[in-house]
Amino acid sequence: xxxxxxxxxxxxxxxxxxxxxxxxxxxxxxxxxxxxxxxxxxxxxxxxxxxxxxxxxxxxxxxxxxxxxxxxxxxxxxxxxxxxxxxxxxxxxxxxxxxxxxxxxxxxxx
Amino acid sequence: xxxxxxxxxxxxxxxxxxxxxxxxxxxxxxxxxxxxxxxxxxxxxxxxxxxxxxxxxxxxxxxxxxxxxxxxxxxxxxxxxxxxxxxxxxxxxxxxxxxxxxxxxxxxxxxxxxxxxxxxxxxxxxxxxxxxxxxxxxxxxxxxxxxxxxxxxxxxxxxxxxxxxxxxxxxxxxxxxxxxxxxxxxxxxxxxxxxxxxxxxxxxxxxxxxxxxxxxxxxxxxxxxxxxxxxxxxxxxxxxxxxxxxxxxxxxxxxxxxxxxxxxxxxxxxxxxxxxxxxxxxxxxxxxxxxxxxxxxxxxxxxxxxxxxxxxxxxxxxxxxxxxxxxxxxxxxxxxxxxxxxxxxxxxxxxxxxxxxxxxxxxxxxxxxxxxxxxxxxxxxxxxxxxxxxxxxxxxxxxxxxxxxxxxxxxxxxxxxxxxxxxxxxxxxxx
Numbered sequence: 026x027x028x029x030x031x032x033x034x035x036x037x038x039x040x041x042x043x044x045x046x047x048x049x050x051x052x053x054x055x056x057x058x059x060x061x062x063x064x065x066x067x068x069x070x071x072x073x074x075x076x077x078x079x080x081x082x083x084x085x086x087x088x089x090x091x092x093x094x095x096x097x098x099x100x101x102x103x104x105x106x107x108x109x110x111x112x113x114x115x116x117x118x119x120x121x122x123x124x125x126x127x128x129x130x131x132x133x134x135x
Numbered sequence: 136x137x138x139x140x141x142x143x144x145x146x147x148x149x150x151x152x153x154x155x156x157x158x159x160x161x162x163x164x165x166x167x168x169x170x171x172x173x174x175x176x177x178x179x180x181x182x183x184x185x186x187x188x189x190x191x192x193x194x195x196x197x198x199x200x201x202x203x204x205x206x207x208x209x210x211x212x213x214x215x216x217x218x219x220x221x222x223x224x225x226x227x228x229x230x231x232x233x234x235x236x237x238x239x240x241x242x243x244x245x246x247x248x249x250x251x252x253x254x255x256x257x258x259x260x261x262x263x264x265x266x267x268x269x270x271x272x273x274x275x276x277x278x279x280x281x282x283x284x285x286x287x288x289x290x291x292x293x294x295x296x297x298x299x300x301x302x303x304x305x306x307x308x309x310x311x312x313x314x315x316x317x318x319x320x321x322x323x324x325x326x327x328x329x330x331x332x333x334x335x336x337x338x339x340x341x342x343x344x345x346x347x348x349x350x351x352x353x354x355x356x357x358x359x360x361x362x363x364x365x366x367x368x369x370x371x372x373x374x375x376x377x378x379x380x381x382x383x384x385x386x387x388x389x390x391x392x393x394x395x396x397x398x399x400x401x402x403x404x405x406x407x408x409x410x411x412x413x414x415x416x417x418x419x420x421x422x423x424x425x426x427x428x429x430x431x432x433x434x435x436x437x438x439x440x441x442x443x444x445x446x447x448x449x450x451x452x453x454x455x456x457x458x459x460x461x462x463x464x465x466x467x468x469x470x471x472x473x474x475x476x477x478x479x480x481x482x483x484x485x486x487x488x489x490x491x492x493x494x495x496x497x498x499x500x501x502x503x504x505x506x507x508x509x510x511x512x513x514x515x516x517x518x519x520x521x522x523x524x525x526x527x528x529x530x531x532x533x534x535x536x537x538x539x540x541x542x543x544x545x546x547x548x549x550x551x552x553x554x555x556x557x558x559x560x561x562x563x564x565x566x
Contacts, residue, residue, distance in 0.1 A: 049499075049500075072405065072406070072409075075406075075409045075410070076409055079409075079410075079489065079490040079493065082488070082489030082490070083488045083489055083490050085489070087486060087487065087488055087489055087491075087492060090489070094489075098489055098492070098493075101489075101493055101496075102493070102496050104406075105406060105410070105493065105496050105497050105500050106500055108404070108405070108406035109500070109504050112404045112405055112406060113359055113404065113504070114359070119504055119507040119508055119511070120359075120508075121508070121511050122507045122508070122510075122511045123511065123514075125334070125336075125507055125510050125511045125514070126334060126507075127332050127333070127334040127477075127479075127503055127506055127507055127510065128332065128333050128334065129330065129331070129332055129499075129503070130331045130332065130333045131329060131330065131331035131480075132330050132331075132499075133328055133329070133330070133492070135492065
């Protein structure tokens with residue numbers, strides 16, 4: 026398997042292809058289409074590593090992150106998104122949100 | 136038990152003399168009433184359409200679909216640095232001037248001049264006509280009067296405002312009153328890291344403002360967004376604002392909350408514990424001189440527990456100023472009596488580190504989770520009030536801004552109808 030994250034985060038490599046996603050739309054779609062078991066597995070692996078990821082990323086200039094660091098940051102964005110189904114809703118979707126949707130139409134480039 | 140002081144009349148509602156009777160929502164369920172709102176409100180008041188940062192350089196433009204006002208506008212920065220607005224229509228035969236692929240979708244970009252897709256007529260950034268295809272075929276000799284139709288446009292605190300009423304004589308700054316003036320000095324211009332969200336909502340536009348202009352719902356609807364113990368405590372307290380202010384058609388509610396850092400770290404969710412951020416934004420306020428001394432409209436009661444101020448600038452613009460040093464805007468653009476487009480934009484100081492960036496990401500994601508919960512009740516409400524099986528609804532004192540919003544909208548319609556009656560009808564002499 027090819028590696029896409031910094032070597033220090035090899036333990037998160039099994040989740041990288043699926044969760045290292047550039048846009049909020051992709052991250053949110055992946056969350057909605059994933060069973061809770063998968064969300065839980067990702068959360069359980071990534072949450073304990075969040076503080077270390079922040080420390081690792083903060084050593085770089087945010088405007089010139091190396092590609093593997095950028096992918097780690099994207100993975101952290103996915104963790105933020107997935108924290109809601111795990112910590113709050115106990116389901117992928119916001120309860121009672123039915124057909125309601127809200128699109129992220131502009132986000133920072135990094 | 137009251138936790139925060141109220142005016143001496145005993146309630147905010149009586150203090151502002153808004154009446155305490157039950158209200159109707161007839162103004163939110165009638166196609167005919169909506170047509171009156173379009174004429175009386177959306178074609179006659181200052182509407183916020185964006186920020187100057189969206190058009191930083193000459194030739195930067197964006198279009199805005201103003202369905203409620205029955206037009207589309209182009210907002211552009213001219214070669215002279217001025218931001219102007221024009222109706223988005225070619226003077227030749229009325230084609231929409233600026234659009235891409237889909238005529239009803241908004242667009243943005245940079246250009247030296249606007250070129251009509253139909254016959255290639257061109258206009259400069261100040262709206263003057265610069266090229267007419269086969270000019271010699273026309274019967275016109277003075278093209279100076281065929282420039283783009285202008286729309287009144289003003290910039291105030293970096294916000295861009297348009298007014299579709301050509302006879303309007305009130306400046307945007309004047310229209311926004313003391314509440315607006317009291318925001319001067321807030322460092323909006325330093326908060327250029329932007330997230331934008333958009334949703335099509337199946338309710339009258341005023342209902343979503345209602346949802347964001349009261350926090351009475353917060354401990355209940357959003358109960359499970361706090362930890363279980365914290366949530367029980369919050370619903371036990373209920374909600375009371377620090378202060379409500381009303382200024383002409385505009386209003387604001389000042390709220391407590393978002394203790395940063397929390398008294399007990401276990402009061403907040405695990406993700407918030409690590410990132411030190413949440414609904415109220417990153418706990419650490421950015422180091423900005425402009426945040427040291429806040430202008431007078433912000434935290435009017437000067438309360439130490441202050442968390443967020445929500446301003447309602449009539450008709451459809453809300454501005455939320457958060458204690459940890461960022462702001463949020465809401466726009467509600469009606470598309471019919473029971474549909475509207477909601478826009479929520481978050482503005483932060485650009486992050487210096489990835490950790491800062493992640494803290495802002497959590498605030499943005501949290502905003503969306505809350506807004507989906509809020510938005511979701513609206514269609515349910517709209518569908519039932521339209522049945523008219525119940526026509527009177529009691530509002531409490533923490534819903535004072537709702538009373539004010541609906542009364543203001545009705546007053547604009549009454550003024551408009553009166554002005555129509557007062558307008559002398561021209562009677563031409565029989566020939």
